[in-house]
Amino acid sequence: MPTLLFINACVRGRDSRTLQLAEQLLESIREENKKDMAFHIEEIRLSTENLLPLNYERLQRRDELLANGIFSDTMFDYANAVAQADMLVIAAPYWDMSFPSTLKIFFEAASVVGITFAYAEDGTPIGLCQAQDMYYVTTSGGYIGDCNFGFEYVHALCKLYGIEHSHFVSAQGLDLEGADVATIMEQATIEDFI
Numbered sequence: 001m002p003t004l005l006f007i008n009a010c011v012r013g014r015d016s017r018t019l020q021l022a023e024q025l026l027e028s029i030r031e032e033n034k035k036d037m038a039f040h041i042e043e044i045r046l047s048t049e050n051l052l053p054l055n056y057e058r059l060q061r062r063d064e065l066l067a068n069g070i071f072s073d074t075m076f077d078y079a080n081a082v083a084q085a086d087m088l089v090i091a092a093p094y095w096d097m098s099f100p101s102t103l104k105i106f107f108e109a110a111s112v113v114g115i116t117f118a119y120a121e122d123g124t125p126i127g128l129c130q131a132q133d134m135y136y137v138t139t140s141g142g143y144i145g146d147c148n149f150g151f152e153y154v155h156a157l158c159k160l161y162g163i164e165h166s167h168f169v170s171a172q173g174l175d176l177e178g179a180d181v182a183t184i185m186e187q188a189t190i191e192d193f194i
């Protein structure tokens with residue numbers, strides 16, 4: 001059964017509107033694929049993970065493992081999960097023009113040469129991930145406009161990983177005075193990027 005990896009970077013637990021939107025998306029993906037290709041959904045909830053940014057010691061350990069071809073170490077669990085997934089869904093609230101820092105740490109751990117991407121002899125990157133689609137779900141207090149740095153970063157990384165199609169799902173303006181939150185949530189939009 002194909003695996004959908006759900007990377008949940010929502011911080012406010014059940015109060016999170018981003019999580020609510022992501023759950024709606026997961027439900028519609030489930031419905032769409034019910035007949036031919038039911039997904040097994042695997043969630044990584046970043047708020048309960050022990051996420052550590054790379055420091056000098058961990059960087060050296062990582063380099064040593066890679067130099068010895070040890071790709072199965074637990075240090076590479078996130079990279080292996082991303083590489084082996086058949087679809088990615090990422091839920092992250094719009095924070096400070098991007099996303100919560102846990103998601104950056106997650107991608108730091110997931111971006112591993114030899115697992116999620118590699119380089120050809122001429123230096124051209126080669127994506128090693130199986131998935132073709134990544135859905136990035138967010139909600140924001142105001143309007144994101146030209147400052148969609150979180151999605152753009154993840155979209156660029158996914159390209160590096162070989163994941164060709166990115167989809168941006170959002171409900172915006174939720175914290176503006178007088179906002180009709182229920183209606184904005186119902187009218188959430190999806191934009192497709194190649």
Ligand SMILES: Cc1cc2nc3c(=O)[nH]c(=O)nc-3n(C[C@H](O)[C@H](O)[C@H](O)COP(=O)(O)O)c2cc1C
Pocket residue numbers: 010011012015016017018019093094095096097098139140141142143144174175
């Ligand atoms: C730490 C923090 C930073 C935020 N930064 C922004 C921002 O830069 N721009 C914006 O429009 N809203 C910002 N917001 C508002 C959130 O984007 C908005 O409330 C969103 O719906 C929260 O998602 P959630 O309900 O899933 O937690 C911020 C909220 C928090 C808590």
